[in-house]
Structure formats: structure tokens, C-alpha cells
Amino acid sequence: MTIANPAVAHAARSDAGLQAAIEQHGNRIFDRIADARAPLFTARGVYGRLMDWAMKDEAFKTRLFRFVDVLPCLGSNAEIVRHLQEYLGDAAIELSPLLKGGLAVSGLAAPIVGPAVRANIGSLARQFIAGGDTKELCATVRKLHAGGFAATVDLLGELVVTDAEAAHYRQRNLEALDALAAAVQKMGPPCASDIGPDGVSLPRVNLSVKISALHAHINTTAPDESLAALKERFRPILRRASETGALINFDMESYALKNFMLRLFMELLDEQEFARRPDMGIALQAYLRDGPEDLDRLIAWARRRERPITVRLVKGAYWDYETILARQRNWPVPVWARKPESDLAFERMSVRLLEHADLVRPAFGTHNVRSIAHAIAETEHRGFDPRTIEFQMLFGMADPIKEALRAEGWRVREYCPAGELLPGMAYFVRRLLENTSNEGFLKHTFADHAGRTRLLADPAMLVAKAGASAGARSPAPVRFANEPPLDFSLPEVQQGFARALGRVRGEIGRDHLPCIDGRPVRTAAFIDSVNPARPAEIIGRAGCATSAEADAAVAAARRAAAEWSRTPAETRASILDTAAGLMRERRLDLAALEVLEAGKPWAEADADVTEAIDFCVFYAREMRRLGGFHPNEQVPGESSVTHYLPRGVAVVIAPWNFPLAILCGMTAAALVTGNTVIMKPAEQTPVIAARLFEILREAGVPAGALHFLPGRGEEAGARLVEHPLVDLIAFTGSREVGLRIAETAGQTVQGQTGLKKVICEMGGKNALIIDSDADLDEAVPGAVYSAFGFAGQKCSALSRLIVLEGIRERLMERLIGCAEGFTVDAPEKPRARMGPVIDGEAHRRILATIEEARRTATLAWQGALPDTGAEGGFFVPPTIFTDAPRDSRIAREEIFGPVLTVLAAGDIGGAIALANDSGFALTGGIYSRSPANIERVREELAAGNVYINRPITGAIVGRHPFGGYKLSGGGTKAGGADYLRHFMIPRSIAENLMRRGFAPDVED
């Protein structure tokens, strides 16, 4: 055979020579496809026109594709017509008068319009689907075979949220292997695309698998466990493939799973049983900056193991997703920023593959004639048998190119998705986006009719011309940038966090005394802070301040108030920036401490630290904006300005559930606005509070401006609130305590010189509506996370899930299946998605609430608890109730634990009314794909933070100013532009500038 060995050198060739060869091959393909038009671009009738409009008008495209996305789950003709009108009937959309007229009256003819729309879009989608069931699929494979094309089969249904769905996906794969094996038996000799370089048939059954669909709860933070589970599920597929002589290919999915998938691939193939069989392949994505490195790693592994594999090189299907996600999280964007960079990487990786073609069979998954011609030129240049490589293309796309390649004697494999329309629709929408993408080769070729010179241009030249995309690895912060969360899918992050836990554990158990005027105060009593997952473990002891220390702290704060208020705003702001920097340096240790002291799982603890950093940076920036003098309306002869004064002495009373972020946010806001502050942390989390106090002092807050006062709420806290010399109380916590504080602070006592300002954030009984057309693949995990994240101990946590009647049963099944994967365990273990509740009191209270609810409502599901043995731990099982009476405790009162009540509503109006039937108004939201229903929620849902098509917890500083109204809070919005003003008093100064009829700057 003429296959290469890397040791075999081939003659060097100039860039110009390569380009000439590419143009020659490219032009040959173009000549062959000159008269052809890809089906999508020739679709007749109204749908062809729709695609035309979609390519011309981005707004219309979005609406059309969103409609296509929701269509399969619409249960009636009336629903189809309603959505059609909502998406496309808008006058703002420039449609043809005919279509617009048609949409306007379509409601009258729903029984005709509905089925017609479904049939038409269905048939459009089916262009890309090789078969609705195994029989159809096998017929397609047979037809392809007759035309000289090989196939790889992909079973649609990639998103699973329950283990039952994952098991079903595996079963379908096993059945497909059997059916395909039987089908190829009957097909006679292999077709030309099935014959490899040595003239021997390649595996004729080729199955592409989406690994994530085999496991509903992959946890990349604890990869070992998920890997073990996936291997277990995957082995039967590999065994069946060995028996049937099939090749199994791992499709590549999102970047978050990439390292995990590579590890799974290599570890499985390292197993004795699979060291030689079955044939295996994996897709690698050239749009990833890591692409070449991963390919080298894979090649080196294959060489060591002498394990032949197939690599399907693709550019990558999730470019927008990866880019948006990374930008949202302020992470380095993992994909190339410019299209020619991906094209260039594809070519470089193609060469690398060819250099190792003796061991790694190259498969090029592309429809781009330039990328194809490059692979051909490089193959020929090496003198390889053309059968060394194969081209892979998607079913229903670029058929003329496939034909051209076959005619030129190249092996071509079609990627054949099979399955029902509902899961197929997500795949279809991806294909529509790809076909209409402005960056896409197919659109340039078949719709825009771009010239060959442009289509065959060397990407290296285009990249050189444009310059490398700047800063994509470390995006330049745009104004305020949130601190990026840790990416726990990275092994080095996992190891770093585990080390931090060890380090912090070595430092626990110390005493943390109140500190007034920079001096520690010895107290008679102490409060033990314990690890809620192991109550015997003392994280630290806090000196318990009494009324006497509270009085001393107020006096000290009062003494320092004038000087701190005169400190320039810029100085105060830069102290916060310094504090943010210190927290950034110590972020792992701070988060690890939260794991131990507050029982937060890793990612939740990390989020609390990043939020604290964000508060410092954001409020520093806001104070720079608000400092100085702001002109009022001006007239000639007068200067009028407003500026902001601090209120004086501020008391900050913080909760334990965000032990760093909330304490830090309220303290930072009070300090930066020029108030002196007494920090009273929650009894359960004084150790993390002590760390914050040290950081703020180290950053430069003077001793008199900040005092640390751990103690009991009933004593030290109460004294601070009623103290006549306190001007401001910033409180976050329960409604009960919040209302008491508001009441006490409202009473003027002897010696008081001003009105007390209360900034008060309390609880919620938060509702999430699941509309009948919601995308349950997203809604279900979103609801589970909102309800059970940090054991439901967030004031924003979901406690009432309101479901539209029609989908109730299906939702419950998926909700429970998804909740099963929400692992409860000691939070220091990376597998834990949920830890314990905060203390024994909460533990007893929540369990009692569950017991009581069992008598009035139906217990739909309860999760399992970890076996903690003698260590105990305040674990409460995540619990879901249905059929709760509307006036029952679980339907009305805040539980602050992992208890979810599912309620049903007949229609959207009823759902909103149910959601609003609460004394609280904190967070709330909806999952829906109806623009009209989303609009109603925007307008009518009573919540300070309304979330649409996303979880209802996890507010981010600057992006989601946070806080509620009604009995949830005073509408002060932490992390928003209005927040700091509440900590200050505006003061206006007007000066008459006229002296004897003369004033400066009089304009005509």
C-alpha cells in the first residue's frame, strides 16, 4: 500500500505550488457543480421564499428559526397558528403583503393552516434526516450504498435530562447496530467508499454517538465518577460493535465536555478488552484554539498504544454558543474569533493528520471546497492512495459536492441523522443556521454565488491580512467586567481547589475576636462555628459581643465619622479596588473556607467569592461616578449643584447564606459612600466574615472606619439597631427580623439626631412558570437548579413551580428524573451538587415542614441522603410536593430549604395570578417559547427580579441588580446603579453669581 509513514519524506513544495494545486482541485470540483444548486437554496414556493428572507433579514431569521424550534411541541392547530402569528405576524417584520395577509386571517382557518405548516416544515426538516425510524434509515443507507456513498449514522435526541432517557438512547444505539449490521449483510459487496487504502473493506456499519446523551448528569467537576458511569454504559455498545464489526465514532460536543471526552475515549480504548476492537473514531474541532494540541496528544497516545483510530476533523458546530458563553462568563474564548483562522487551523490539522495517516485514518468533515481541495492537494503531494482519506458530509447538504468528489474517485461518507422530528428539530435549526450563516461556505457558494478566487483563497493570506484576532484568549474588559468564575471542568482547577481545601483545613479552629478601633476585644463568651456537614468539626470560635461592645463600637464609629466622610471618594474607591485584588489573590482559600463553614458546594462557594469581588469593583466604579458635584438645571447668574453626603454611622447585619458576598456588598457600599461601619456577621459564619474584615483593613480602611462585631442578633444586633447614634442599617435576612428592624428603626429615641435609614432585603416565595411550549430540555434542569442549588437556601430560590396543565405529567417525569442526578453529599467532595443545610435548627425546622406537608399534599419525590455515618451533618433530602392546598404552608411560606411545590395552572393568566398570590415579590420567571406569554410575564409578574428562559437564582453584579419589593425588600437593588444613593444624603448648593448686575459666563 502507498500509505505514508511519517518517516517517509515527501518533496518540499512552495506555498505557491500548494495554492496552485488547491486551485486546480477546487476548480475541478466547481466545474462539476457549476449548474447545481443545493436543495435548500432551491426550495420552491413559500418556504423557499422564507429562506430567502431569512438570509436577507437577521431579525426575521431569528423569529422564523425560533418558530421552527417550537413547532414540534405544539399540541394543536390553534397553538400552531397562535405561535405563527406571534413570531411572524408582527407588523415590524417586512414580509410580503400576501404572507402578512395570510397570517392575519390564519386564525380563522387553523384546521387548514396548522397541518399545512407542520407538514411543510416537517418535510423541510426531513431533508436533513435520513430516516424517522430504523426501517427508513436502512433504506437510506442502502440507497447511499447503491450510489457509492458510505454512511455514518447518528441517532437524534442528544439532550437527555434523566437517566431513563439516557438508557433509552443507549438501547436505540444497540438496536441500530443490529439493524444496520443486518441491512449491510443484504447489500452485497462493499461500495467504493467502503474500501480502504489497502483494498480491504472498512467497517461498513459506522455509528456516530453523542456521549453526553448516555449520561444525564455528567459532572465535570468530579470527572472520575462520571467517567466510570459512562464507561459502564458505553461498554455494551463497544461489545456489540466488536461483534458486528462496526466502527464507533465519538462526535465532539461543547468545549466544556472536550477534555472529558478525550479522556473517556483514550481510557476506554486502553482497556484490554477494547485495545484492538472495535474500530473507533473521534471528531476533533479545528475552531478550538486547543485543536492542534489535542490532536498531537491523541496522535502520541495512539502511537504509544499502536492503536489505529479514525479522526474526523471538523471546524465545529457550536461557534456562537462557545463565544457567547465565554463572553458571558468572562472566560477566554476557546474558539478562533475569525472564520479564516478556523479554516487555517483546519488545514494545519489536516496536514498533521496526513503526516500520521499510517495510524490515524483522516476523515475530513467539511462542505468547504477550499478545505476539501487543500486536503486533496496534500494527499496527492504525499503520493498517497486516494482511499487513504475520506470526506464526510451531512445528509441533505451539499449534494453536488458529494457527487463531484465521488466522480473524482474520493471516498465519501454521509452523516445520517435518524429519529423523530421533535429531537430532530434542534438538529434542523443548527443546519438552517449553518446554511444561512454569513460566514458559511455553502451560502457563499450557492446563495451568494461568490467568485472562485474568493472561495479558494488561502486562509493564511486572509489571516495575515486581517492580523491575528487580538486578545481572544484574554478578552479586554469592557467597562465593568465581572470576575470570571472558575472553570471546574479543568483538571488543574479541580486540583487547585482540592489543595486549597487541605490548606484551609490546616488553619481552622482559631478564635476571632470583635475588633473595635483596630483593637481586639476579649469577650466572656464565644460562639462556635461548625462545619454543617460534620458538626463536630469547629471551623473557628467567634468572640460574642454584647450590648457593651455594641455601644463601644458605635461610639468609635461616631468618632471616626467626620474624618472618613472627608476622605476623597477616589481614595475610598481605590481601597475597594485593593480589597478586590486581595480577594482575587486569595479566592481559592476564601471559597474553600465557605465550603467548610457554610456547607457550599465548590461552584457555589466560588460564585460567592466572585460576587464579593464584583461588589467591590462595581461600587468603587459607581462611587467615582457619584462623587463630586453634579450640576442641576442651570440659569444665567446662578450655579446649582448636587452632591452626596454620607449618612454617618452604618450598621451592617448580614446573613450566612452568602457569607462573603452579601456582607462584603453591604459593607463596601457603606464604606465607599463615606459612612463608618459596624459589621455584624451571622452567628453561623463569623470566620469567613473575619477574613473579610482583615482584607478590608489590609486594603487601607482606617481602624476607626470599620469595626467587627460578631455576636448574637438578639443582643448585640438588637442593641445596634436601637442605638440613637446609628444612622443607617443595612440588613439582609429573614422577613421576621427585617420587619422588626424596620419597626425599631422607625421609632425615634432620646438622643437621636436624625431619621434612621433602613436598607432591608428579605425573603421570597419565588415562582417559576413552565409554559406548555417551554423547551423542557432547558426548563427542567433550570428548575431543579433553582430549587435545590445550595439546598434551597438562597432568598432567590425557587419554591413554587407553576406548570401549565397540558404538560404536567411529562414535566413531572422529567423533573424527578433530573432531580435524581442532583447529588447530595458532603460539599467538600466535588461530586456534591447539594450539601447540608446550615445548622441543627434549620435541619429540624425543614424536616418538620416536610412532615407536616406530607399530611396535606402529595409527596412526589424525595432524594437520597449520603451515608455520613457517625459524622452526622445537617442533610435534608431534596423534596418535591404536588397537590398542595393553595393556603398551605408549603404553598405560601418561605421554607429556606430544598423543598419544591409544584402547582398547576389552566392557562398563562392563571399561572401569573398564582405566582403573584404571595406576600413576597423577590424573584420569578418563566420558561416559554410564546412571545406573547413572555411579554405578559414581563409586564405582570410581581417580582423584583424577573428571569425569562433561565434559572431564577444566580444574580450577577451589574447585570442583574438584585432585590425585591412587597415584603421581600425595599427595592434598593444590590449590584445596581441606584444602590449607593441609599447610603447617602443628597445635598444641593445654589449660589447667586451676580454681583451688581454682573455675572460670569452669561450666554446670549
Ligand SMILES: Cc1cc2nc3c(=O)[nH]c(=O)nc-3n(C[C@H](O)[C@H](O)[C@H](O)COP(=O)(O)OP(=O)(O)OC[C@H]3O[C@@H](n4cnc5c(N)ncnc54)[C@H](O)[C@@H]3O)c2cc1C
Ligand atoms: C460529517 C460531519 C460531521 C460533523 N461532526 C461534528 C462534530 O462531531 N462536532 C462538531 O462540533 N461539529 C461537527 N460537524 C459540524 C461541522 O463542524 C460544521 O458543519 C462545519 O463546521 C461547517 O464547516 P464547513 O467546513 O463545512 O463550512 P465553512 O462554512 O467553511 O465553515 C463554517 C464553520 O466555520 C467556523 N466559524 C464560523 N464563523 C467563525 C468565526 N467568526 N470565527 C472562527 N470560526 C468560525 C464554525 O466552525 C462554522 O461551523 C460535522 C460536520 C460534518 C460535515
